Amino acid sequence: MQPLVIFTIGTLPMVLVALISENQKFIEAVNQLREANGTMNGFLPFEVPFQVSIQVKLGRRYRHLCGGSIIHEQVILTAAHCFYQKHPTKHLRVIAGVQNLSENTAQRYDVAQVIQHKAFAPLQGYDIALVSLTLPLPIDGVHFDTVDYRSGGNVEDSLETYLIGWGRTKGMLEIVAFTTVQSNDCRLLGFTYVTSTDLCAYSATGRGACDGDSGGALLTANLTKQVGLLSYGKSFCKRNHIYVYTNMFRLIDWIDGQIENLVGTQNFQA
């Protein structure tokens, strides 16, 4: 069991936050897979308790819109561009606690509010949004957990990272290996719009990033820390391509500030 712990960082009371006590079962499963496979690419043989699917009702059916990650029992971290096309909040929902999106046992959660970064504009950085839920998720450290977005550090320089997402699969969660790239090199390689809130990463061995992976987490090699979230690319699902992520390291204060503002608002229980 991983209860959320209340602690204080500086003057900001954090009635929230992340993976304080570590999720041993998850960590062991990741370590075993990494040892067996070297680099990880393909369907994940275990649950990722902080991964969610943000869905939108189009006509009568809900469709997967974007990936997201649980950073607080009532807050999902995702990309602002997921809401570029405005959908009424009541047509949005979040599916959490599942690996197979087609399973009808999936738990559904209603959305209270979508908070996009005010500076967001396509290709101008700040591609980040928070989705608050009307009810808290049942964080149990097994099926539901938070991910640490605060302590991954600056990973610009050739680090092994992993994207998790449902991509274009038939609902099964996949993992894709990426190596981070210095922003200057990334610009020289043709990504001229890369801003200070972006992080470039290269998929040499995996399938690249697909449209359905948008908003999903880029994680450190042991999958315990979120260092980015998928923003854009020049093509979908292509190996040997660079993709651009939002750099968590640059936006920790924004996230913390937004969560602090949410605490105490209607519906927010923490």
Ligand SMILES: *[C@@H]1O[C@H](CO)[C@@H](O)[C@H](O)[C@H]1NC(C)=O
């Ligand atoms: C791990 O390796 C096995 C055997 O080669 C392969 O079938 C599987 O898809 C790999 N999984 C991941 C997530 O890398």
Ligand SMILES: *[C@@H]1O[C@H](CO)[C@@H](O)[C@H](O)[C@H]1NC(C)=O
């Ligand atoms: C996912 O769930 C659906 C519906 O229960 C099932 O038909 C499908 O086989 C599952 N996929 C996998 C890979 O287990």
Ligand SMILES: *[C@@H]1O[C@H](CO)[C@@H](O)[C@H](O)[C@H]1NC(C)=O
């Ligand atoms: C996971 O990796 C990070 C460095 O990327 C390290 O700080 C952390 O201690 C590791 N966690 C575990 C449980 O191995």
